[in-house]
Amino acid sequence: ERVALAAGATWDETLRGTNAIGTALAEAAPVEVHGSEHYLERNGFLTCAASPIFSGTGQLLGVLDISGEHGHWHPHTLGLVSTAARTIENRLLCANSQRHLRLHLHAVPEGIGTFGESILVVSEDGWIVGANRCAREQLLPPGQTGTPRLEDVFDIRVDDLLIHLQRRSTLVRPLQHRNGRPWFAQLQADASTVRPVVKRATVAPLDDALAKLQNGDDRISQAADKARRILHKNIPLLIQGESGVGKEWFARAVHDSSPKRQGPFVAVNCAAMPEQLIEAELFGYTQGAFTGARREGRPGLLREADGGTLFLDEIGDMPLGLQTRLLRVLQERVVTPLGGSKPVAVDFNLVCATHRSLRDEVQRGTFRSDLFYRINGLTVELPPLRERTDFEALTERLLNDEDPQRCIVVAPDVLAALTRHDWPGNLRQYACVLRTACAMLDDDETTIEWHHLADDIREELQRRQRYSSPAPTLPQNLSELSRTAVQQALESCRGNVSQAARLLGISRQTLYRKIEAMRTAP
Numbered sequence: 285e286r287v288a289l290a291a292g293a294t295w296d297e298t299l300r301g302t303n304a305i306g307t308a309l310a311e312a313a314p315v316e317v318h319g320s321e322h323y324l325e326r327n328g329f330l331t332c333a334a335s336p337i338f339s340g341t342g343q344l345l346g347v348l349d350i351s352g353e354h355g356h357w358h359p360h361t362l363g364l365v366s367t368a369a370r371t372i373e374n375r376l377l378c379a380n381s382q383r384h385l386r387l388h389l390h391a392v393p394e395g396i397g398t399f400g401e402s403i404l405v406v407s408e409d410g411w412i413v414g415a416n417r418c419a420r421e422q423l424l425p426p427g428q429t430g431t432p433r434l435e436d437v438f439d440i441r442v443d444d445l446l447i448h449l450q451r452r453s454t455l456v457r458p459l460q461h462r463n464g465r466p467w468f469a470q471l472q473a474d475a476s477t478v479r480p481v482v483k484r485a486t487v488a489p490l491d492d493a494l495a496k497l498q499n500g501d502d503r504i505s506q507a508a509d510k511a512r513r514i515l516h517k518n519i520p521l522l523i524q525g526e527s528g529v530g531k532e533w534f535a536r537a538v539h540d541s542s543p544k545r546q547g548p549f550v551a552v553n554c555a556a557m558p559e560q561l562i563e564a565e566l567f568g569y570t571q572g573a574f575t576g577a578r579r580e581g582r583p584g585l586l587r588e589a590d591g592g593t594l595f596l597d598e599i600g601d602m603p604l605g606l607q608t609r610l611l612r613v614l615q616e617r618v619v620t621p622l623g624g625s626k627p628v629a630v631d632f633n634l635v636c637a638t639h640r641s642l643r644d645e646v647q648r649g650t651f652r653s654d655l656f657y658r659i660n661g662l663t664v665e666l667p668p669l670r671e672r673t674d675f676e677a678l679t680e681r682l683l684n685d686e687d688p689q690r691c692i693v694v695a696p697d698v699l700a701a702l703t704r705h706d707w708p709g710n711l712r713q714y715a716c717v718l719r720t721a722c723a724m725l726d727d728d729e730t731t732i733e734w735h736h737l738a739d740d741i742r743e744e745l746q747r748r749q750r751y752s753s754p755a756p757t758l759p760q761n762l763s764e765l766s767r768t769a770v771q772q773a774l775e776s777c778r779g780n781v782s783q784a785a786r787l788l789g790i791s792r793q794t795l796y797r798k799i800e801a802m803r804t805a806p
Contacts, residue, residue, distance in 0.1 A: 300324060304332030308347050312336050314369075316362040319354040329354055333362040335369035340377040340405055340414030348372065370417060371399045377416050378472075381405040384413060385445055386472045387434075389423070389459070393468045402467075410434050410442035423461065437462060445471055458720050458738070466723070493540035497533070499677035507534070507664035515542045520614075520634040520659045522642075525666035528710035531637035532597060534666060539593040544633055547592025550585050555598035563606055567613075569622035586619045589632040599659065600640035600651060611655045634659065669707040669714055676703070682715050686722050694732045701745040717741055770798050 297306035301323020308315040314335040320328050334349040348369045350361055378386060387404040390396045402423055405414030410433050415424060423437055435441050439460045459469045494508040511521060511534075521538060523531045532551060539549045557565060568584025586594065596602070602610070613619055614634065618627035636659045645651035672678065679699065683692045694702065707714055717737065724736040734742055773784040785795040 300327075303327060304334035304351070305347050305349050308334035308336050308349075309344070312338075312344060314362060314366045318357070331357040331361075333365045335362075335366045337369050337372055337376075338417055339373075340380065340416065342415075342420060345376075367399050374399065374401075374403060374416050377403055377405065377414055381414055384408070384473075385442070387445075388470045388472060389419070389467045391465075391467060396468065396470050404434070404437075406434050406442060406445070408442065408446070412437065423467075438467075458716070458723075460723055466720070493537040493545075496681070497530075497537055499681060500674035501667065501672045501678075503665070503667045504672070504674070507666060508537075510662060510664055511538050512541065514662050518633065519661035520636065522660050522663045523635065523637040523666060524641075524663060525637075525639065526668050526710055527639050528712035529666045529668055530711040531666060532595065533711070534664075535593070535595045535597075535635040535637060538635055539595075539633065542593065542633055544592050547632075548589060549593050549595065550589040550632075551595045551597060552585055553597045555601035562603070563609070564622055566606070567609065567619055567621055570624040582621075584619060584621055586613060586630055586632075587628060590630045591632065593633040593635060596634070596636045598638055599636040600638040600642055600645055604650070604652065607652045607655045611652065611658060614655075614658050669710045670705075678711075679718070682718050683722070686715075686719055690730055692722060692725070692730050692732065695734075698732060698734055698737070698745075701748070704748065705745060766798065767802055770795065770802065774799075 294300070295303055295305035297303065297310045300306050302317060303322055303324075304315050304317045307317065314333070316331070316333045318331045322328055322330065322332075330351050331354045332349060332351040334347045336347055337345045339345050348365055350365050385406045385408070387406060388396050389402040389404065390398070390400065395401055400418060401416075402419035403414075403416040404412055404419050404423065407413050412424075412432050412434055424432065434445075439462065459467050461467055492512065494512055498505045498508050514521065515538070521535075523534055525531055535551075536549060539545055552562075552566065554562065564582070564584075566585050568582045568587060613630070616627075617631065618629050620627045642651055642656050642660070646653045646656050669675075676699065679694060679702070683694075686692070702714075702717075709716075718732075720738050721732045721736040725732070729736075734746070737745070769788060770784075773787045774781075781792055781795055781799075785792045788795065
């Protein structure tokens with residue numbers, strides 16, 4: 285054969301001279317070799333592009349190569365090969381890290397999930413056990429030897445990641461690199477990795493933790509007052525409200541105010557666990573109960589909540605089959621693990637939360653009516669952030685929780701804009717915005733100004749502010765009104781025609797025609 289492009293052939297540079305495959309292996313970098321650049325004359329009719337493929341620990345695994353006739357070469361082939369090689373690396377890294385947590389990071393949120401994202405694989409005890417090429421180049425110290433800890437790279441601990449995973453595994457959040465550069469991160473894990481965290485609650489002062497939630501909003505105060513009346517009566521509590529309104533915060537305050545506040549607070553996100561895993565996690569299992577079970581078995585979250593509070597978040601997403609078993613536990617107050625026959629008595633306060641209307645789910649047949657009546661001892665509805673009347677006091681509390689050592693405040697004009705915002709992510713989103721702004725403060729600064737806000741939220745707030753501000757003079761006719769709207773949209777979108785067209789609700793072609801008409805108008 286003329287060219288050794290076959291299984292078992294060697295392209296080692298020491299034997300074949302300069303060629304894309306062998307040179308990429310030798311240089312550990314993407315290489316393109318054209319025609320006569322090949323060392324062997326018989327390979328001169330080829331143009332080849334090759335890129336190395338690395339493991340999550342930086343080990344060279346192989347090379348991806350595209351070879352073809354020199355006269356039919358495309359200028360973007362090397363870029364295609366390099367992109368494909370990195371995609372393969374990322375897929376291999378994710379496939380080989382099923383027992384660990386994965387942090388997917390990028391400088392912008394939209395970059396997460398692309399081939400240019402950085403991926404860190406983190407063990408449950410906080411060690412970085414794998415990283416893709418982008419992460420090694422951008423996040424880890426140059427010449428890193430040994431295995432670094434996550435907290436050596438980012439200002440976060442693995443315990444915080446596990447709690448974050450319980451609450452909402454797909455949420456993108458900002459992280460601060462130790463070099464000061466901000467990153468956006470998404471935490472991912474396979475089903476077998478999800479291990480709910482049991483946190484021992486700190487003992488609340490005798491004046492009750494619910495009082496800290498009462499900042500002046502009547503609906504929050506009424507909910508807290510109602511919850512306070514059932515603390516000593518073992519009545520289940522159901523918290524309803526939109527996603528992010530603070531249902532878990534409210535549940536923790538109820539726990540910290542209850543007689544069982546020295547016991548564990550066990551939070552379970554029923555929507556984040558796959559159906560095949562949640563039953564084993566809730567009820568536990570005995571040795572050898574099923575394939576893949578731990579040798580020593582597992583007590584289960586219901587037993588771990590004994591003496592404390594069990595918080596079932598997003599209970600409306602619990603599978604129907606599991607609802608039957610949970611109902612039996614709530615009625616009899618005993619738990620039988622999978623594979624076992626001996627029931628174990630449990631005693632815990634039950635708090636459930638959902639963003640759904642469980643009455644509607646009962647009507648649709650997706651939620652058991654008997655379970656609904658069992659958990660619906662007292663129902664409280666938490667208002668969305670846009671409807672709360674204690675926004676300023678709430679802001680003060682969030683800032684104090686974020687940095688109790690400094691008296692951080694928000695500039696009045698910024699606070700006014702924050703107050704008018706819709707906050708689709710509610711309290712969770714607002715707390716994240718304030719956390720990022722606090723991170724942007726210098727050591728000698730205590731006032732959050734516009735430039736401390738993240739770019740996306742600042743631009744959105746200022747855009748709304750411009751459109752809500754009264755115009756100094758009203759346009760005299762429809763033509764002037766159209767001209768003013770186009771000018772404001774282009775200014776708001778910094779000249780980006782596509783964004784301005786979306787903002788105005790018209791097509792790009794229509795906007796281009798209006799711009800051209802404005803240019804030719806007298």
